[in-house]
Amino acid sequence: MADRSIADVAKAECVFVVAGYGPLEHHAPTVAAWLRKLDLFGATIGAVDTGCFVLAESGLLHREPVTLHWEAIPAFVESYPGLTVTQELFEIGDRRITCAGGTASLDMMLHLIGRKHGSGLAVQVSEQFVQGQIRDRSDHQRMEIAARYGVHNKKLVQVLSIMESHLSELLSTDALAVRVGVTRRQLERLFREHLHDSPSNFYLRLRLDRARQLLQQTDMSIMEVSIACGFESASHFSRTYRARFDVSPSRDREVLHAAPVAGVAPAAAIQASVRHE
Secondary structure: OOOOOHHHOOOOOEEEEEEOOOOOOOOOHHHHHHHHHHHHOOOEEEEEEOHHHHHHHOOOOOOOOEEOOHHHHHHHHHHOOOOOEEOOOEEEOOOEEEEOOOOHHHHHHHHHHHHHHOHHHHHHHHHHOOOOOOOOOOOOOOOOHHHHHOOOOHHHHHHHHHHHHOOOOOOOHHHHHHHHOOOHHHHHHHHHHHHOOOHHHHHHHHHHHHHHHHHHHOOOOHHHHHHHOOOOOHHHHHHHHHHHHOOOHHHHHHHHHHOOOOOOOOOOOOEEEEEOO
């Protein structure tokens, strides 16, 4: 936990903004001004997990690519379309460091230790943390599609990847089949055999799950969320959403924002970790 006010820190070599759910709920002009002041004094500014939202809102992200937790990436991209976002475990620039959070924070720390003090010390620290492997920044944040869905058919994995990357611009089942070189009937058979679902229904569930993420993590309107998830109208989106989750989008947003997540600190815990040398 933070043990001092940001007002007590006038200069620092490195500052990491650590945030979880609802990163902007307690963001204030005083926080932005403090971070910008430290930046002017030459501090390296970093963000862990959704701390990128705070840096972006403070006007501290520009040309450098940034990364954050995979679940928050869609909301971040919708909120800050001009910024370059990757799915790396961490991104280290000249004076900006961003990290996906979770165990990726340890990988980032080990990388920084190795870069400054040599790989030998990084390995020793890794072993102290019972970390069997030091992952590279380019390792995947999420399990590969085959592992996530428990499927190994190459064509099916390709289609699932295409679906996940086209949630706002919908592709028909026929178009999906053409993209991977199978007939519509073959594609439908693959979905039945391996996922016990139809391509269209599976695709719909992916879009609705994305919509729920956006409702939880952004202030986008219901209409904006519906467009971002490929629905023709807000009314159609609301009906489909209610059928899937048994609650309307607006009501679900109220419940999601009101309910604390087990094991996660409240949104007020936007903390600054400051290092002096």
